[in-house]
Amino acid sequence: xxxxxxxxxxxxxxxxxxLERRRWRxxxxxxxxxxxxxxxxxxLVPLAYLFVRAFEADLDQLNTLVFxxxxxxxxxxxxxxxxxxLVVGSxxxxxxxxxxxxxxxxxxxxxxxxxxxxxxxxxxxxxYVLLATTGLRGTLAxxxxxxxxxxxxxxxxxxxxxxTTYPYLFLNLRAALLGLDPSLEESARSLGCTxxxxxxxxxxxxxxxxxxxxxxxxxxxxxxxxxxxxxxxxETFSYALYLQxxxxxxxxxxxxxxxxxxxxxxxxxxxxxxxxxxxxxxxxGTGMRRRARPTHLGRWRFPxxxxxxxxxxxxxxxxxxxxxxxxxRRNINxxxxxxxxxxxxxxxxxxxxxxxxxxxxxxxxxxxxRKPSPIARGLERISYLGYATPPLAFALALIFFTxxxxxxLYQTLLLLITAYTLHYLAEAIGPVRSALYQTSPRLQExxxxxxxxxxxxxxxxxxxxxRRGLVVSMAFVFLSAMKELxxxxxxxxxxxxTLAMGTWGFANEGLFGAAAPYALLTMLFSGAFxxxxxxxxxxxxx
Amino acid sequence: MSNILSIQxxxxxxxAGAPPVVDEVSFTVGNGEIVALLGPSGCGKTTTxxxxxxxxHADAGTVTVGGRLLxxxxxxxxxxxxxxxxxxxxxxxxxxxxxxxxxxxxxxRLPRSQRVARAREALKLVGLSGYENRKPHELSGGQQQRVAxxxxxxxxxxxxxxxxxxxxLDALLRQATRQEIRTVLKEAGLSALLVTHDQEEAxxxxxRVGVMRAGRIEQVGTSEEVYYQPRTLFVAxxxxxxxxxxSRAAGDTAExxxxxxxxxxPAAGDVLLALRPEHLTLxxxxxxxxxxxxxxxxxxxxxxxxxxxxxxxxxxxxxxxNLVPYQPGDLVSVRPxxxxxxxxxxxxxxVTASGAAPQLTVPVAEQ
Numbered sequence: 001x002x003x004x005x006x007x008x009x010x011x012x013x014x015x016x017x018x019l020e021r022r023r024w025r026x027x028x029x030x031x032x033x034x035x036x037x038x039x040x041x042x043x044l045v046p047l048a049y050l051f052v053r054a055f056e057a058d059l060d061q062l063n064t065l066v067f068x069x070x071x072x073x074x075x076x077x078x079x080x081x082x083x084x085x086l087v088v089g090s091x092x093x094x095x096x097x098x099x100x101x102x103x104x105x106x107x108x109x110x111x112x113x114x115x116x117x118x119x120x121x122x123x124x125x126x127x128y129v130l131l132a133t134t135g136l137r138g139t140l141a142x143x144x145x146x147x148x149x150x151x152x153x154x155x156x157x158x159x160x161x162x163x164t165t166y167p168y169l170f171l172n173l174r175a176a177l178l179g180l181d182p183s184l185e186e187s188a189r190s191l192g193c194t195x196x197x198x199x200x201x202x203x204x205x206x207x208x209x210x211x212x213x214x215x216x217x218x219x220x221x222x223x224x225x226x227x228x229x230x231x232x233x234x235e236t237f238s239y240a241l242y243l244q245x246x247x248x249x250x251x252x253x254x255x256x257x258x259x260x261x262x263x264x265x266x267x268x269x270x271x272x273x274x275x276x277x278x279x280x281x282x283x284x285g286t287g288m289r290r291r292a293r294p295t296h297l298g299r300w301r302f303p304x305x306x307x308x309x310x311x312x313x314x315x316x317x318x319x320x321x322x323x324x325x326x327x328x329r330r331n332i333n334x335x336x337x338x339x340x341x342x343x344x345x346x347x348x349x350x351x352x353x354x355x356x357x358x359x360x361x362x363x364x365x366x367x368x369x370r371k372p373s374p375i376a377r378g379l380e381r382i383s384y385l386g387y388a389t390p391p392l393a394f395a396l397a398l399i400f401f402t403x404x405x406x407x408x409l410y411q412t413l414l415l416l417i418t419a420y421t422l423h424y425l426a427e428a429i430g431p432v433r434s435a436l437y438q439t440s441p442r443l444q445e446x447x448x449x450x451x452x453x454x455x456x457x458x459x460x461x462x463x464x465x466x467r468r469g470l471v472v473s474m475a476f477v478f479l480s481a482m483k484e485l486x487x488x489x490x491x492x493x494x495x496x497x498t499l500a501m502g503t504w505g506f507a508n509e510g511l512f513g514a515a516a517p518y519a520l521l522t523m524l525f526s527g528a529f530x531x532x533x534x535x536x537x538x539x540x541x542x
Numbered sequence: 543m544s545n546i547l548s549i550q551x552x553x554x555x556x557x558a559g560a561p562p563v564v565d566e567v568s569f570t571v572g573n574g575e576i577v578a579l580l581g582p583s584g585c586g587k588t589t590t591x592x593x594x595x596x597x598x599h600a601d602a603g604t605v606t607v608g609g610r611l612l613x614x615x616x617x618x619x620x621x622x623x624x625x626x627x628x629x630x631x632x633x634x635x636x637x638x639x640x641x642x643x644x645x646x647x648x649x650x651r652l653p654r655s656q657r658v659a660r661a662r663e664a665l666k667l668v669g670l671s672g673y674e675n676r677k678p679h680e681l682s683g684g685q686q687q688r689v690a691x692x693x694x695x696x697x698x699x700x701x702x703x704x705x706x707x708x709x710x711l712d713a714l715l716r717q718a719t720r721q722e723i724r725t726v727l728k729e730a731g732l733s734a735l736l737v738t739h740d741q742e743e744a745x746x747x748x749x750r751v752g753v754m755r756a757g758r759i760e761q762v763g764t765s766e767e768v769y770y771q772p773r774t775l776f777v778a779x780x781x782x783x784x785x786x787x788x789s790r791a792a793g794d795t796a797e798x799x800x801x802x803x804x805x806x807x808p809a810a811g812d813v814l815l816a817l818r819p820e821h822l823t824l825x826x827x828x829x830x831x832x833x834x835x836x837x838x839x840x841x842x843x844x845x846x847x848x849x850x851x852x853x854x855x856x857x858x859x860x861x862x863x864n865l866v867p868y869q870p871g872d873l874v875s876v877r878p879x880x881x882x883x884x885x886x887x888x889x890x891x892x893v894t895a896s897g898a899a900p901q902l903t904v905p906v907a908e909q
Binding site for chain 2 (some may be wrong): 440442443445446447448449450451452453455457460461464465
């Protein structure tokens with residue numbers, strides 16, 4: 001699959017060498033056992049506590065909590081938003097991917113950037129930008145005298161989520177289109193299909209796995225999102241969870257909301273796996289792969305340019321213009337020390353999390369690649385579960401768990417770091433795993449036969465070759481944590497404010513000027529993450 | 543000659559219930575001896591090697607090196623404590639270390655002051671003095687190969703295991719390197735076990751050859767023994783082209799389409815005989831023995847000639863020197879130059895007709 005730091009649907013599997021079928025012995029050295037236990041306890045135990053809390057209610061209470069009409073409305077809204085974002089995202093991503101791969105349009109590189117760069121805008125920043133652009137006090141009204149109704153609710157959430165998640169679809173579709181074998185289409189033509197029939201019967205079915213992979217990422221983003229729906233005041237499970245937790249403080253209902261949200265997420269994962277089953281097509285023939293002949297756009301190129309320009313303006317230029325505008329309208333001398341403090345807060349939680357995640361990822365990736373076993377696969381799945389669990393639900397689970405088991409940990413920086421680590425562990429495993437696949441297991445065997453014990457043989461023969469992968473792992477986790485909002489929101493110590501919280505907090509109160517520098521800094525880190533993702537993708541050739 | 547390596551009943555299964563990959567394998571390597579394990583891919587020879595090196599755990603059987611039990615019931619000495627050197631097919635040179643550092647890698651037990659001198663000595667042995675500071679990727683395939691040998695020899699292991707070490711070299715280089723490495727091993731007085739699927743390599747490199755098939759050893763012997771006196775049909779076919787003859791034996795001779803011919807060992811009843819093409823020659827038709835064939839093919843190869851002769855409805859290969867004058871269409875008789883080899887009767891190898899048997903195809907690359 002193409003882009004995403006974590007491939008959730010199909011974790012890479014190795015070649016089928018004899019060694020990998022080696023029967024697994026139950027002997028686990030401490031350097032595998034400790035990380036394994038941390039991951040299992042860190043992810044599964046808190047989730048189990050959600051259930052414990054949820055079923056503390058008596059039957060009557062359960063009836064009113066679970067079967068109230070509001071839950072149905074929340075479910076409807078959540079699914080409506082996910083579906084809507086998928087539709088809008090597809091309407092943007094499909095044409096853009098086709099134009100950059102199969103047409104003779106000029107400036108394909110620029111168009112590709114339009115398809116990719118919105119990854120650098122966190123959803124809550126886009127929501128803030130939309131709020132600060134539209135309406136009577138918005139940039140459009142102030143600068144161009146253009147009075148659009150202020151975006152909010154469903155349309156606002158739909159716009160913000162679609163504009164920031166369509167790159168997941170775009171990148172997957174683009175990679176799939178580039179990978180298609182044109183001779184399949186040519187054979188279909190020679191078998192009597194028209195161009196339209198070829199597209200429907202040959203091209204579209206082959207794009208399906210890529211589309212599903214992208215759709216899964218979009219779905220997980222929508223379900224996990226908290227910043228956009230809270231700023232747009234659109235009642236999904238996440239938003240209700242947040243209201244419940246901050247305002248009403250009914251923990252049992254909050255636990256139920258979290259469980260329902262996790263349930264929806266699981267349905268999504270299962271549905272994707274079902275739909276993908278047996279659909280990972282491979283090219284059967286050998287021979288040279290040719291590029292498909294680009295379609296001549298002719299007069300259609302003007303609407304094509306207009307379309308691409310509109311997307312670029314709305315998803316990239318508008319956020320930058322709005323941020324620049326609000327930067328100039330704020331009091332220049334105010335709030336710099338707060339901004340510095342927020343930057344430091346973000347850093348002090350993200351950097352240790354990055355280090356910790358890479359440290360855990362190394363033994364887990366090693367187990368998965370070199371000692372494949374049901375246990376190794378199980379650990380991998382658990383790390384994906386930590387990634388796929390909506391962050392608000394995960395944070396709530398951690399709160400219940402610490403309050404009950406280790407109250408001293410509640411509202412400490414350590415808990416926040418732990419949450420980042422467990423949530424982003426899957427992002428850290430990927431690069432280490434690819435690096436491991438590129439080093440021969442013979443190196444370590446050679447070191448063993450030259451007299452080194454297993455651990456020292458690893459550090460002398462294999463570890464030096466994994467450095468790049470480890471650095472990429474750390475960078476992924478660091479940059480992800482720098483822009484993280486919902487986990488931070490629920491788990492940070494009192495008085496602790498990060499860049500993301502600053503952006504969200506000021507935007508939530510309508511203080512667009514005050515929010516601008518926070519949003520800009522967040523976008524900087526987010527942009528670095530995107531650049532790293534793309535460079536790494538090219539490097540590993542995934 | 544005492545044995546440096548002794549293997550008894552070594553057995554390994556990767557999947558419980560499936561047939562073993564290595565099935566009760568037993569053989570020895572003498573002090574200073576070079577032994578080759580030869581077999582098609584998937585026959586279990588590499589797994590045998592990995593069991594001896596300690597990379598795999600055996601299900602049954604023992605491995606003894608230099609009188610020390612390394613693998614046995616509830617004994618598994620880890621690879622680093624075996625004193626057994628391994629040369630890998632892909633050399634497994636550490637890409638982040640220089641040539642000298644690679645060779646130094648296994649010398650940590652030596653006093654610091656002696657390490658560099660020993661490493662340089664090993665590099666000199668393989669003719670790579672002056673390459674100490676190169677990185678592996680700056681060397682040619684043959685040079686990388688020799689660094690791998692030097693790295694393995696430097697700690698002076700009791701036994702050297704070589705896993706298809708020449709298969710990554712091109713054909714010309716392969717032959718020269720083979721001779722070089724053999725000389726190095728012999729001069730250092732080292733014992734070695736080579737694993738290969740290339741029969742020519744096994745025959746020319748090793749003092750003795752063990753032929754493996756489906757996890758079992760079919761025959762162990764000197765190169766000449768396994769080539770000239772194959773015990774089984776598989777060994778006969780795997781080592782080269784051969785003529786198979788269904789015959790009725792009585793004592794030292796057997797009645798065959800070629801006439802009454804001598805046997806390498808006494809046998810009785812219906813037996814399968816093998817005769818190498820170069821152990822046959824052509825003569826003028828002999829009416830007395832009733833052996834009368836017709837030359838149907840002649841392949842002149844300069845230094846020798848391969849004839850195809852049709853006789854009693856079967857085709858035989860005859861490999862002669864270039865002085866034998868016959869042309870296609872000539873009537874000839876086929877005369878054996880050496881006693882025919884009686885093959886062991888094995889079930890599952892249904893040979894229904896006499897005639898030339900092709901050499902079993904050897905896959906180009908192992909694994």
